[in-house]
Amino acid sequence: MRTWIIVVLCLVPALAVAQAPPAAERPASELRKICADAMNADPSFSESIIMTINEETFRQHKTAGDAIAKDQKHVILAYAALWLLAAGFVLFLWRRQQTLKTEIAQLRRDLETASK
Amino acid sequence: MSVLRQAARVAWKDLRIELRSREIVYTMAFFGGLIVVVYSMAFPVRPDLVRAAVPGMLWVAIAFAGTIGLGRAFDRERENDTMRALLLAPIPRLSVFLGKAISIAVLIIAVAAVCTPLLALFLDAPLFADPLPLVIVLILGAIGIANVGSVFAATLLKVRSRDVLLPVILYPILIPLFVAGTHATEAMLAIPANPDKVWYWIGFLGVYDAAALVLSLWIFESLVIE
Amino acid sequence: MSNKAIPVLATLSAIGFVVTLWLMYSFAPFDRALLFNQKIFYWHVPHAFMLFIATAVCGVSSLIFLKKRTAKWDDLALASAEVAALFGAAVLITGSIWAKAAWDIWWTWEKRLTMSLLLWLTLVGIVLVRRFAGASADRLAAGLAVFGTLGIPFIYTMVNASDHHPQAGAGGAALASHPDIKLVMWLGVLTFFLWFLTLVMMRVQSVAAEREVRELREKGLDAGVLS
CATH class of the missing domain: 1.20.5 (Single alpha-helices involved in coiled-coils or other helix-helix interfaces)
Structure with a gap:
C-alpha cells in the first residue's frame, strides 16, 4: 500500500508538470487546486491515506493510554x-x-x- | 529581673574578653569577607544573577561564620574548664545560657555588618535600598542562630567530635530560619520590591525566634546537666 | 501487657493490609487524572501521616525525658525515632516510584519532597547521634528531636505557601475528592497506625532488653563473674 502511495505521489506532480505550461507562471492557489483534483481523481488513493493514518494513530494512542491506565x-x-x-x-x-x-x-x- | 541582669553580666564578660583579644570578631569577619570574595570568583557576576543569588550567598556566609564563632566561643570556656565555674556560679543557669546567647548574637551581627556591605560592594547588589527591613532580618537571624546554637554548643562541650557534630545538628534545625531569611532578602531585591512579602517573612522569623527561645529556656537546664 | 498487645496489634494491622489492598483494587473508583498510578496513594499517604505522628511522638517523649529523666521515655523516643526513620524511608521510596510513574522522573527538588527529605535526614541524624555521640548522646538526641519537632509547623507553613504536590486535603482537584477514595485512605491510615504501634512496642521491648543486658553485665562485672 505504501509503495502505491509513493508511486502516486511521484506520478501526480510528474503528470501535472508534463501536461501543463510552465508552472512558475501560475498562481499557487491554482496549482494547489490542480494537485488536489489530481489526487481526488483516484478514490483509492485518499482512502488508503485515511486508513493508514487512522490505524497508526489509533494504535499509538491505545497503547499509550493502556500503558498509563493499567x-x-x-x-x-x-x-x-x-x-x-x-x-x-x-x-x-x-x-x-x-x-x-x-x-x-x-x-x-x-x-x-x-x-x- | 535579676535573671536578665545576671545574663547581661555574663554577656558583658564574654564581650569584654572579646574586646581585649578581638580574636573571634577578626577571624569571623575575615572569614566572612573571604567567602564573599570566593563567591565573586565562583559565580558569574551578572546583574540578573546577582539578584537571585545574593540572598543565598548572604545567609550561607552568616551560617558558616556563625558556626565558627559558636565553636570558638565555647572552646574558650572549655580550655580552662571555666564552663564548670560558670555553671557553679551562684546565678541561675538560665542567665548563663542567655548571656552566652546574647554575646554570640552580638558577634554574629558584627560579622553580618561586615559581610553585607562587602556583598553589596563586590557584587553590586542593591541590598541597602531599604535598610530598615534588612537590619531587622539580620538581627532576627543572628538571634535565632545564637539561641539554638548556644543550646547545642553547650551540650556538645564534652563530646569529642563536637566540631563536626555542631553544624551537622544545627543546620537541619535552622533550615526554617535560613529559608525565611533568604525569602525575605529575595523579596527585598526583587523588582519591584515586595514589602508585603518582606514583612511576612520578618513576622515568620520573629515567631520562629520566639518559639525557639521559649523552648531553649525550657530545656537548656536539662540538656547541660553535668 | 505489651506481650499480648503486640500479636493482637500485628494481627489487626495484617487484616488491615489485606482489606485495604482488596478495597483499593475492587472498591475504590478509578482516578481519571492520575489513572492507575493513583493506587499508590492508599499506602503512600498513610505512611506520610505516620511519619509525622512518629516524629511528634519522638519529640514529645524526648521533651518529657529531658524534664523527668526517666529511662522509659528515652526508650520511647529512640524507638519512635527509628520507626519514624523507617516510615520516612517508605514515604520517600514510594513517592519516588509514584513520581517516576506520574511525572516520569525519580526525584525533583519540589518543595514538599525537599522538606520530607530534610525531615528524614534529621531523623537519621537523631539515630546516628544516639549511636555515636558517646556519653551525652541521649541528651543530644533528645535536644535534636525536640528542636526538629518544633521546626515541623514552620516548615509546613512554608511549604504550603506554594506547592505543586498532589494534595490529600481540599486543595487537590483530582485526589481524595471522591468519598470512596477518602474512605479507603482513612482505612489505610488506621491500618498503618496500628502497624506503627506494633513496631514501636516491639522496638521499645528490645531497647528494654538491651538495658537489661547492660545492667546484668555490670552486675556480673561487680560479682567478678565476667571479665
Whole structure:
C-alpha cells in the first residue's frame, strides 16, 4: 500500500508538470487546486491515506493510554518496596530480640552459679 | 529581673574578653569577607544573577561564620574548664545560657555588618535600598542562630567530635530560619520590591525566634546537666 | 501487657493490609487524572501521616525525658525515632516510584519532597547521634528531636505557601475528592497506625532488653563473674 502511495505521489506532480505550461507562471492557489483534483481523481488513493493514518494513530494512542491506565508495574513496585522495608525491619527486630533473650538468660545463669 | 541582669553580666564578660583579644570578631569577619570574595570568583557576576543569588550567598556566609564563632566561643570556656565555674556560679543557669546567647548574637551581627556591605560592594547588589527591613532580618537571624546554637554548643562541650557534630545538628534545625531569611532578602531585591512579602517573612522569623527561645529556656537546664 | 498487645496489634494491622489492598483494587473508583498510578496513594499517604505522628511522638517523649529523666521515655523516643526513620524511608521510596510513574522522573527538588527529605535526614541524624555521640548522646538526641519537632509547623507553613504536590486535603482537584477514595485512605491510615504501634512496642521491648543486658553485665562485672 505504501509503495502505491509513493508511486502516486511521484506520478501526480510528474503528470501535472508534463501536461501543463510552465508552472512558475501560475498562481499557487491554482496549482494547489490542480494537485488536489489530481489526487481526488483516484478514490483509492485518499482512502488508503485515511486508513493508514487512522490505524497508526489509533494504535499509538491505545497503547499509550493502556500503558498509563493499567500501569500495575509501578504500583506493585511501590507496594513491594513497602513490604520489603517492613519485613526487613521486623526481621531485624526479631533476631535482635532473640539474641538479647539468649544473652540475658546466659548472664542470669552465670550470675546464679557465681552466687551459689 | 535579676535573671536578665545576671545574663547581661555574663554577656558583658564574654564581650569584654572579646574586646581585649578581638580574636573571634577578626577571624569571623575575615572569614566572612573571604567567602564573599570566593563567591565573586565562583559565580558569574551578572546583574540578573546577582539578584537571585545574593540572598543565598548572604545567609550561607552568616551560617558558616556563625558556626565558627559558636565553636570558638565555647572552646574558650572549655580550655580552662571555666564552663564548670560558670555553671557553679551562684546565678541561675538560665542567665548563663542567655548571656552566652546574647554575646554570640552580638558577634554574629558584627560579622553580618561586615559581610553585607562587602556583598553589596563586590557584587553590586542593591541590598541597602531599604535598610530598615534588612537590619531587622539580620538581627532576627543572628538571634535565632545564637539561641539554638548556644543550646547545642553547650551540650556538645564534652563530646569529642563536637566540631563536626555542631553544624551537622544545627543546620537541619535552622533550615526554617535560613529559608525565611533568604525569602525575605529575595523579596527585598526583587523588582519591584515586595514589602508585603518582606514583612511576612520578618513576622515568620520573629515567631520562629520566639518559639525557639521559649523552648531553649525550657530545656537548656536539662540538656547541660553535668 | 505489651506481650499480648503486640500479636493482637500485628494481627489487626495484617487484616488491615489485606482489606485495604482488596478495597483499593475492587472498591475504590478509578482516578481519571492520575489513572492507575493513583493506587499508590492508599499506602503512600498513610505512611506520610505516620511519619509525622512518629516524629511528634519522638519529640514529645524526648521533651518529657529531658524534664523527668526517666529511662522509659528515652526508650520511647529512640524507638519512635527509628520507626519514624523507617516510615520516612517508605514515604520517600514510594513517592519516588509514584513520581517516576506520574511525572516520569525519580526525584525533583519540589518543595514538599525537599522538606520530607530534610525531615528524614534529621531523623537519621537523631539515630546516628544516639549511636555515636558517646556519653551525652541521649541528651543530644533528645535536644535534636525536640528542636526538629518544633521546626515541623514552620516548615509546613512554608511549604504550603506554594506547592505543586498532589494534595490529600481540599486543595487537590483530582485526589481524595471522591468519598470512596477518602474512605479507603482513612482505612489505610488506621491500618498503618496500628502497624506503627506494633513496631514501636516491639522496638521499645528490645531497647528494654538491651538495658537489661547492660545492667546484668555490670552486675556480673561487680560479682567478678565476667571479665
